[in-house]
Amino acid sequence: MGESRDVTFRVWRGDASGGALKDYTTGITTGMVVLDAVHQIQAESAPDLACRWNCKAGKCGSCSAEINGKPRLMCMTRMDEIDTSVPVTILPMQTFPLIRDLVTDVSWNYEVKKRIKKFRPRKPDNADGSWNMAQADVERVQEFRKCIECFLCQDVCHVLREHERHPEFSGPRHFIYTAQLEMHPLDTEDRLGQLKDEQNIGYCNITKCCTKVCPEHITITDNAIIPLKERVVDEFYDPMTRLFRIFKPGKK
Amino acid sequence: MAQPDVHLPQRRAGVGFLKTARGDTWYIQPLLVLLGLGAFIVYSTWAAFVGVDYHCGVNGANYLSPFYSPLLFDAPGVEPSGHAWFGAWPSWWPAFIPASPALLILWAPGGFRFTCYYYRGAYYKSFWGAPPGCAVGGPHTKRYRGERRLPLILQNAHRYFLYLAIGFLFILAYDAFSAMWFVGEGGAKSFGIGIGTLVLVVNPILLGGYTLGCHSLRHLVGGKKDCISDNGAQKKAYDCVSCLNRGHMRWAWASLFWVGFTDLYVRLCASGVINDVRIF
Structure with missing residues (x-):
């Protein structure tokens, strides 16, 4: 010493x-x-x-x-x-x-998390009730599972910190959680409406402060928030994708 | 279903524009972005409105400024460049709008950069102070709407600007190819390389690195799917775009600087301020 x-x-x-x-x-x-x-x-x-x-x-x-x-x-x-x-x-x-x-008191985060639609896997692929997944497909969501819920990303996010949008905006931690579920290769639930209207992902203006403070070095903005924003665009804002969906229905 | 609200008594004392407990030089990065983007906006606006010296044909060279490409019409009173898709300047153009070909096309790459996810984050901080820096007080307002409502909800049109930007890449690559052919005596074209050729070749390479690493492209080529491994080509494309995407900020700045420099180089050659050096 x-x-x-x-x-x-x-x-x-x-x-x-x-x-x-x-x-x-x-x-x-x-x-x-x-x-x-x-x-x-x-x-x-x-x-x-x-x-x-x-x-x-x-x-x-x-x-x-x-x-x-x-x-x-x-x-x-x-x-x-x-x-x-x-x-x-x-x-x-x-x-x-x-x-x-x-x-x-960080309990607000747990209340918000409870409201996010739960994991809903597809029917098992095998008779023994198991699923088959490619490693490459599941790797993407494994990054989000590193989250230790320190809530530093929530703390630095100006939408919560400055604008106090707690009743409307769920914050980066919950976008990671949603991405972890929404991008999971087995999941069949649709959370895009919830992302747009309840979690209000549109409040995020991608200043990447959440990514900068993450002690687990999760690329929150580029790998979770922006891909979710793009999925919301697909679902609600892009007229061409909506048009194509008429001819090719079904999720994923 | 609304989320629970919280009460933050400790915030009231520390809230305020630019208020922070940070003692480091957090303001350097937003200041550099402000100066860099501000300088580019001023220069590119001037270059777009000026409407002359966008094509250099000195000593047989064939350099077209990227700010004017694709060249739909040659500007009035300017010697035909040979690049105009539809020939001479249209007579119906309103007299009160400056007659510059750049004004017809620059909205597309400008819109691509304006709606780019990287630039959005950067200029929200530097130009709008929303927030000025991480954990630095911004304008505390209950009117904050983010990108949920007009006008910023239009940022969601980014992918449409991407489609246009990809088209521009091919056009600028063709301009670089054209810059390799010099007009000799009698009008015969011969292969050659000048400094201007190299400048024009680097331009679509850097723009390609920036455009092909776009977050929207990453989504469109495969990010939208949960199971991408069942299509090998799509997985490869997604991995390539993701690789470029990791350096998106660097590509954005390098291509921004170079596209401005390319215009300046062509402009200086065309106006005779500098002489282009022919390497062979």
Whole structure:
């Protein structure tokens, strides 16, 4: 372990009724991540500092926060990649209701997810109830299954963050989830109407901020949102595809 | 079925145009996009309206500016280029509209770029501040409509501009081929390569990289299907478009710069400001 040096952290303290940034100074050593520093602050000077965490390995998606204004996982943000010559700001996610300090209530996401039409596979291909799938077909949706539900993409999305369209817009996380179902080679459900009118994919103006903050490096915009937008165009906006559908009915 | 609403007490303190806790230079990229796209829009608008020096025939060369290709009519008062599909400028053209052949065709590639998924994301940030940067405050308004309503719902016409853009690729490739044939004494044509030829050859290559990596094309060639592996050729096409699509931003900028540079090169040669060098 290297030499310890003091770094100041400016951490949001408060709850739904109000709060403020408070400075804490703690010693940082080689290899530490921001979550280590927060734990050290809890141990040394603020035992009541609320912070959600679990795996400390970037896989549970619990410790989402805004570090120097960027939505990131605290456990995956190394101290040596941050400028520590000035205080390091740690804020809770801005897009979800604040519970206390760095903890937000992300349950809205689970409610939205429940409303998305479920997976509806075609009839089994084989007598034993199994299906046959080509690896190439299922690979595309496997990327979306990497999502750890940290909701950083929801946090950075300006449609939710700035325009607070929570009642109408489901956000990038749920577009990944919808893409995972809609593009699945076995799925027969049609979610395009829901995408257009309930999830309101048209609010997305493809600024790719969701892709930039994803800790799992899922290509959210290019591989999920834009392909879904194109499917919505097929279904509702393109007169030629609609015309062809008269002569060639049936989904997929 | 409406989704549940949320209450965000912590947002009220931090909401505001350009408000952010980010301390990095987040504004550099949108600023570069603003300057780059802004410069191109200013130059291309001027070049489209000016209506002269779009064809260089100096020393037997046959260079046509991509801003004027396909050339439907030769501009009035300009020496016939040999490229005009329908000959001389039409007499019915209203006098109050500048007589420039570029105005007849530039709406198609312009529309393709304007509705491009990459450019949309880029200019929404740089020109409209929606948002100015990731996790940077934009104009906080309850009137935000995104691409759900008019006018931005028309962005969904991107695939139609794609069809036109693919046609332009063939035309610009033919222009590059034509630039390899120099008119000698007595009107005989001979094969040759000048700097202008190379400039005109690079142009459709870069435009091809950009156009053939289009998100709409990726969807149309196979992305719309859930089971693509049952058609080998379609799978191959989808993989190729996906490969180009991964560098769509780079192709977009390279082709944008080069198409503008190609027009400038032809214009400077045609007006005699520079002399084209014949390599062989």
